[in-house]
Amino acid sequence: MSNSYTSDILKPFKLKTKQQELLIRVLILCLVYILAFITRLFSVLRYESMIHEFDPYFNYRTTLYVTQHGFYDFWNWFDYESWYPLGRIVGGTLYPGLMVTAALIYRLLHFLRFAVHIREVCVLTAPFFASNTTLVAYFFGKEIWDSGAGLVAAILIAVCPGYISRSVAGSYDNEGVAIFALLFTFYLFVKAVNTGSLAWGLASAFGYFYMVSAWGGYVFIINLIPLYVLVLLITGRYSMRLYVAYNCLYILGMLLAMQIRFVGFQHVQSGEHMAAMGVFFLMQVFYFLDWVKHMLSDTNLFQEFLRITVTCAVAVGGIALGVGMASGYISPWTGRFYSLLDPTYAKDHIPIIASVSEHQPTAWSSFMFDFHILLFLFPAGLYFCFKRLSDATIFIVMYGLTSMYFAGVMVRLILVATPAVCLISAIAVSATVKNLTVLLRSKTKVAQIGSTKGTSSAKASSKASLDQSQPFQKNGAMALLFGAFYLLSRYATHCTWVTSEAYSSPSIVLAARGAHGNRVIFDDYREAYFWLRQNTPLDAKVMSWWDYGYQITAMGNRTVIVDNNTWNNTHIATVGRAMSSYEDEAYEIIRSLDVDYVLVVFGGVTGYSSDDINKYKLSYYRFGEMMTEYGKPPGYDRARGVEIGNKDIKLEHLEEAFTTSNWIVRIYKVKPPNNRW
């Protein structure tokens, strides 16, 4: 009696099933949002709030410039600190999305009177956008399947290592915001296709604009969407909704994208964007034909008309393309694009692309490393998608398949495939779990009623008969469900482990275990950069291999000859030649480049293997007298495990200016030429 009494009291507060579900969903989303953020903070907790790697330092430097000088100065910035003596027109050679986003967040926080440093904003931009991506993944999942799949997708993408690798705190790179923009654009486009609403089409155009402003990977969108439209046309799924969505995205998106100076007129001039234009015209032809078919009642006449129109259209298109290509108005495909379609292209033609480790073809192990169980949930999800084919599922299938192919071609493109893999896997998980629970619930209910009613024999017999009709089904479902949860928990553990072990190192600071298990920190890079910043003339020119260019300008605040924006291969080759020639010959090149300091990275003392050993003379200068390891002769190179041959290196035109405490960075000063012979 008391029980019913309390329930009466609580009645007004008791939530209806729907509200309960909403509450749980919102709660889960909030938790996922937070989880996605905090799982990326390993590096901050373990090291410090700092910018990682190479490119992010350039982004950080430019963001600093935006916040200090304003947008227009940034847009017109000529950076004379890099690519000496050429310089770099920064505004016209970068995607400003990331910097502008960070600067806006910074302004907003300051407007709300949170006096944070711009560095903190930059460090946390990537995790923040990763959190936003989980929300987009939820809505995308909801759009293509149901809210359950959306939730699972949000959870999967929140911790997926493939995405975390580019979005940990401090990894302040274009990809951090671009994956959000990519998925958001796709979501808005699918929404537009599903609803046929002009508003969603407009939104997707703006999403596309943001993507174009953030990352060169927008080319993927502008090729995938036309391909998708083409597939829908071929499979007879053409609809007015598709027409509205695509035209809106293409026209508005193109016009908006032209506002980005780095992209400019590429949408009408570059070969990579021609597919989108072709499909756009095809759509018009299709629409026109549809209208003619509607007007003409005679099918024979229409067939004739169709033949003529299609032939004409194809011919006109072909001729236009041919003339454009021949006259040079339409530029041919770039090397990177070719290397995507043909993985061996870069190796033969553009060695500088092939030389970057993240442009290598992907090994199977890294698929397993980055996707874990998603790798086999992905085909299962594809099966479910094919089982319930719709415009939306066709899109996700195409996105999944193409991006998987690209992920196989280049390691870094695993990133692009991650959202698709997560979404498709989420469909698999959600559909499976749903099927299993339906199976379980239908029976437990009977059992429950039986037990509550408590009346004996007749009930028991009915229950028994139910059980007999489906032998072991309940147990099987239970086992499968537990299996699924076990796999998912393994996935979570794996992701956390990968994040903490592999993807949270800033690579500026190296950490190793000392002899007593204590943590030893090698902070040599910053030691050297700070030395440069403080103890060299303001206009000193530093020559180093291009990897360290961005870091030297950002942390050392000195002019560099080449940097990570590898736009001028000749310049890089000149530096490479200076680095690997004999000293006399190198000295001439160095003089001609007006270099004051030469910086080399050397791992012979610490066993740090990614160094510049081809500049061996500078690396090994006076190394022959150094005892690196107990019980080994002096001059024992720990990175290569050999004793060096020539221990008596003399330098004529250069002198050692600074060597860091662990010898990782060595800086040489270029002596002025002798006055007399």
Added chain:
Amino acid sequence: MKSFRFCFLMLTIAILASPALSDLVLSKVDRRVENAGPEKESLVLLAFPEQQAKNMAYLMATPHEGKGKVKNPVVALPVEAANPKDMPAALTFYSVSLPKGLAEGDSFTFDVLAVFTHALRPIPEQITQADIQLVLYQDSAHYLSPYAVKVQSLSVKLPDSRIESYTKLENTKIHGSEIKYGPYENLPSFSYSPIAVHFESNLPFAVAQELVREIEISHWGNVQVTEHYKLIHGGAQSKGEFSRLDFLARPNVRGASAFRYLVANLPPRAHSVYYRDEIGNISTSHLRGDSKKTELLIEPRYPMFGGWRTAFTIGYGLPLQDFLYESDGKRFLNITFSSPMVELVIDALIVKVVLPEGSSDISVAASFPVEQWQETKISHLDIDGRPVVVLKKTNVVPQHNQFFQVYYHFSQLSMLREPLMLISGFFFFFVACIVYMHADISISKSSASYLAKQQWEEVQAVIQQVQNIISRCLTTHDNLEASLRDLSRTGNIQACKAARKAADGLLKELSKELKPLLTFLQSSPSAAQVLPKVEELVAKERELQEKVMVKHSTVVDGYEKKLGARDIENRVALQQQKLTALRQEVDDLLEFIDEI
């Protein structure tokens, strides 16, 4: 300055001790003055040559106390810059006011401490890594004074006993690292005898070209001190190669002139200490603390050779109650002025005291003259910024590390301002969310989709009501069942009948309520999809209701006829089975409708 017409006979035992440390030269003069003139005199002039005056950072005169005496807090004698007439222009004068006038024949002994910066000149000016650093100190062996000097001696204390050269005068003695000139007797006024000492000094020549200290008071219990240093090694410039190999192998020989670390003595209970620079955290530092002090040892990123620069920031928090006091309704901050670094010369020191927002009536009390102005700083959650008192002083030495006070008014209520702002911010955010959820903000109220949406919402509301009614019916059924169970336990037939009656009434009412809802659903076009299910639900429920009634009547009947329990059970067994099945169907239907 008429007093100058009278001649002072100074019986001065001036032991000019000059420990030449790093970039500082401390000169301590211990002197006795005796009035030989006829008039009472209360001012004593101190003279410094131009070169020294330019470098003088600190000057203090204290009454001399006998040796071995327990040190009382010494009251410094007031010292002022003076500009007496009839004196050589190349000299700079300071006047010391004596505590009481000195009559003829009286004598008084006092100490003068003067600190000079940048007085040591490295010679040679450039050295290599392997060289030792030699510096030159110049002074006068005779005490330069506008008065006649009776007895005087000078001793120069050096950090190391390696002396390259020194001026040899009569009466010059050398004792290890100490050179002693004198005593000289009966010197006329303004006697000058230049000396130069050239000696080795490898003590750290750390010079902060600029130091900005920011002291931020939070009345929530913290004083946050942030110090931005721009440091240079002020000794001989290094030239040629820097060899890490040599430096690693023999740091004390190949790199003797360099300094590798600095020590800061922070106040006790300093917490959250950090040490970083523009490009990030510097991991080479050590912190040791006890109840008296906190010692922070910091290593710059690289060893500091002559002429090398570095810049860094250290920050620490201090407990508020150690530094903030109240007097006469005013609060005041009592904290040291200068850097906690040991042996550091500061060329330009800027101290910024950031008071909490809403402070007023600000005044500063410092024991030496400082340049002063006010700024505002906008920090977390500030509306119009926090008042900042800026104090600037050039040529600062450790002797300036004295306490100074900043007085201000601050109301305790202002503390609540920021939390309230946060709370109201969140409050308005949620209110905005609620308004957004409940307000109808669609532009076109007559469009088809909008109407359809509204109709659908109405339908949903009606379905919700139907569901409520059905579930109330189901509860009534459960009550009936409960009454049956009570009956089997107590045998009270009347109670059971009463329950039946109540249930009958309730159910009738409910079915009445249900009717208009169903008619609405039938009329509404957007309910077409759900209608069959709802109708099925209602039909099933009615069936269930009838079955329950039948069962109830049967059981009550049985009891009235006093049949055995088993008998009754047998009778209703079949009905019960049907009931269960029906109930299951109704539940399923409810769930299905719920999911729409």
